[in-house]
Amino acid sequence: MSDELDRTLRGTLATVAGDAPPPVADLLERVETGHRRRRRRRRLAAALSIAVVLGGTGTVGVAARSGEGAAPVAAKPSGLAPVPLSGLGEPVQIRKKWPGAVRSLPARLPNGREYRPATMLGPDSMLVSTWSSFERTDALWEYDFRDRRVRRVADVVVPPGAKIFPSDFTVAGGQVVWWLVTRAAGAETVQFWAAPLAGGKSRRIAAMPLAGGRPADMIVDGGDVVWTLGGGRSAAIYRVPLSGGAPRKIPGTDGLRILSWPWAGAPGDERSARVGDVRFKSIRNLQTGERRTANVASFKGVWDCSVNWCVGGPASDVVYKSDELATPVQRRNGRDGRSLPVDAGMHGGVLYERFVRYQPRELRTRNHVLYDLETGTLLDTGIRRGSSGIAPSDRRDGRNPWLLQGNESGTFLIDLSKIR
Amino acid sequence: MDDGVTYERFVTTRARALLRYAYVLTGDPDDAADLLQEGLIRLRGAWPRVVNKHDPEGYVRTIMARQHISAWRRRRREHLVGSVPERQYVDPGLERAEHDPRLWEALMALPRRQRTVLVLRYYEDLADEEIARVLRISRGTVRSQAARALGKLRAEWGPPLDTAMTGVQHER
Numbered sequence: 399m400s401d402e403l404d405r406t407l408r409g410t411l412a413t414v415a416g417d418a419p420p421p422v423a424d425l426l427e428r429v430e431t432g433h434r435r436r437r438r439r440r441r442l443a444a445a446l447s448i449a450v451v452l453g454g455t456g457t458v459g460v461a462a463r464s465g466e467g468a469a470p471v472a473a474k475p476s477g478l479a480p481v482p483l484s485g486l487g488e489p490v491q492i493r494k495k496w497p498g499a500v501r502s503l504p505a506r507l508p509n510g511r512e513y514r515p516a517t518m519l520g521p522d523s524m525l526v527s528t529w530s531s532f533e534r535t536d537a538l539w540e541y542d543f544r545d546r547r548v549r550r551v552a553d554v555v556v557p558p559g560a561k562i563f564p565s566d567f568t569v570a571g572g573q574v575v576w577w578l579v580t581r582a583a584g585a586e587t588v589q590f591w592a593a594p595l596a597g598g599k600s601r602r603i604a605a606m607p608l609a610g611g612r613p614a615d616m617i618v619d620g621g622d623v624v625w626t627l628g629g630g631r632s633a634a635i636y637r638v639p640l641s642g643g644a645p646r647k648i649p650g651t652d653g654l655r656i657l658s659w660p661w662a663g664a665p666g667d668e669r670s671a672r673v674g675d676v677r678f679k680s681i682r683n684l685q686t687g688e689r690r691t692a693n694v695a696s697f698k699g700v701w702d703c704s705v706n707w708c709v710g711g712p713a714s715d716v717v718y719k720s721d722e723l724a725t726p727v728q729r730r731n732g733r734d735g736r737s738l739p740v741d742a743g744m745h746g747g748v749l750y751e752r753f754v755r756y757q758p759r760e761l762r763t764r765n766h767v768l769y770d771l772e773t774g775t776l777l778d779t780g781i782r783r784g785s786s787g788i789a790p791s792d793r794r795d796g797r798n799p800w801l802l803q804g805n806e807s808g809t810f811l812i813d814l815s816k817i818r
Numbered sequence: 819m820d821d822g823v824t825y826e827r828f829v830t831t832r833a834r835a836l837l838r839y840a841y842v843l844t845g846d847p848d849d850a851a852d853l854l855q856e857g858l859i860r861l862r863g864a865w866p867r868v869v870n871k872h873d874p875e876g877y878v879r880t881i882m883a884r885q886h887i888s889a890w891r892r893r894r895r896e897h898l899v900g901s902v903p904e905r906q907y908v909d910p911g912l913e914r915a916e917h918d919p920r921l922w923e924a925l926m927a928l929p930r931r932q933r934t935v936l937v938l939r940y941y942e943d944l945a946d947e948e949i950a951r952v953l954r955i956s957r958g959t960v961r962s963q964a965a966r967a968l969g970k971l972r973a974e975w976g977p978p979l980d981t982a983m984t985g986v987q988h989e990r
Contacts, residue, residue, distance in 0.1 A: 403968065403971060403972060403975070404940070406917070406918050406921055406975075407921065407925075407936065407940045407971075408940050408941075409917045409918075410917050410919075410921045410922050410925070411842050411925075411937065411940055411941040412917075412941070413917040414841070414842055414845075414917075414922055415838040415839070415841060415842050415941065417841070418838040418840070418841035418842075418847070418850060419837070419841075419847045419850075419851075420834065420837070421833040421834060421837050421851070421854065422851060425829065425833055425854075425855070425858070426826060426829055426830070428855055429829065429855060429858040429859050429862055430862070432855065432859040432862075433859050433862040433863055436859065436863065437863070532919055532920075533919075714852045714855070714856065717856075717860075
């Protein structure tokens with residue numbers, strides 16, 4: 399057993415290593431830029447410390463001592479009020495205060511099959527997928543987990559040459575839509591498929607050549623399927639009618655990706671996050687043309703904005719000392735800026751335009767915790783932290799109140815709209 | 819004195835292998851790219867000191883392992899609610915007898931330090947003493963971390979497909 403595990407571990411690691419993408423073309427250049435920036439900073443720091451020694455106190459000394467005290471922020475950002483852990487109060491137990499907000503999902507469908515949640519269909523039902531072999535989705539089901547009933551919605555056809563199997567499903571207007579990628583003669587094609595939610599045959603509605611990246615943020619807007627393709631500056635937003643046709647780029651969306659439909663914005667360079675970057679700084683409503691720009695405090699890190707809130711995180715061009723790490727949050731309009739105690743990993747962006755996953759390093763809990771941006775309170779989900787869980791493919795959508803969290807003992811569904 | 823290996827040449831010839839290493843450490847292409855870049859920036863700063871004494875590759879691999887464990891990198895993508903976990907690429911041709919995607923998933927679910935210990939032992943083929951030096955922990959800690967990690971993998975991975983995915987309960 400042990401030998402077999404050892405051998406399989408070696409084989410698995412070697413195989414996975416072979417799947418690693420190639421290094422970026424301008425790697426040397428990026429490294430050189432990062433190196434120069436760091437050297438400059440070191441010299442500046444050395445110069446500052448000399449100034450402190452020579453000049454005694456004064457403004458330079460104050461600036462150099464900003465790491466002191468409760469504020470986990472390196473530089474002094476204007477407009478970010480430091481909040482110590484004690485200022486957050488005891489986490490509120492979600493399950494006690496809002497019974498019904500957290501539910502536990504059965505591990506298998508009533509028919510005994512394992513499943514993966516795809517998207518919510520109602521308060522008690524979700525669209526789920528099953529698979530015939532590893533990752534090979536074979537069918538979609540409507541699963542009513544209150545009454546423990548399951549209904550087959552559609553068979554998922556996986557055409558020959560499929561390279562990426564269907565795993566991203568979205569539902570609207572009585573239709574469920576998904577995409578997959580095929581490869582033939584070295585060229586990749588993305589295909590979009592749909593099936594009636596009421597049950598029926600799945601059909602291919604569109605296909606287009608895939609050049610870099612894969613579809614993301616797919617949603618249905620009226621009678622059209624809309625998605626982002628590509629990343630960084632080469633991103634753009636496309637649409638195709640549900641009834642079929644040729645996908646077309648939405649004019650003026652070069653460099654944009656869907657943030658929360660109909661809002662779109664420039665995600666910036668998603669590979670390297672540099673100090674001062676603000677992801678989705680400027681966003682545009684693709685239906686009304688309204689524009690909004692984030693007006694956030696500067697800090698030593700990177701902002702990632704949703705439609706209404708921005709959350710800060712570390713940049714990748716800085717090596718932080720532990721007391722330099724900041725976890726700032728601020729409204730896009732510049733109000734309510736605060737700097738929270740260092741987080742062991744705020745991830746996933748803003749949920750339901752109101753919550754973030756937040757794990758203050760010094761908070762003693764083994765559960766998943768959320769932070770309510772609106773009320774400033776911590777929320778204990780009562781769900782033990784463990785291995786990461788499955789999540790529905792609901793993409794960035796500020797209106798989606800459903801949060802799935804798994805651990806070793808099962809999958810839990812959190813209805814964020816129940817938290818008042 | 820100068821053995822002729824320039825920094826540029828080192829990066830050009832070794833970046834690919836180093837990125838593969840970063841990828842098995844992080845399990846995510848973007849995090850792997852970040853980790854590689856960070857390692858190379860540090861190596862760049864230390865190049866004049868490093869190149870004559872030690873092998874630059876060992877230096878940068880050590881930096882990357884340590885950097886990977888340091889806590890601040892665990893953020894964003896791991897639990898992103900908006901997307902299904904990165905597990906869509908399947909190339910059945912790659913599935914050899916000793917490769918098991920389920921084992922990879924179980925590996926990814928391990929705490930970062932335990933996973934790193936296993937990568938150093940089974941991918942880098944380092945002895946426990948060397949792992950201890952790289953991660954600046956004691957040999958006893960290396961052993962206990964590895965034992966704990968292997969125990970979890972064994973519990974979650976057990977080859978028969980049906981028992982592997984259900985009802986796995988273990989003490990925390």
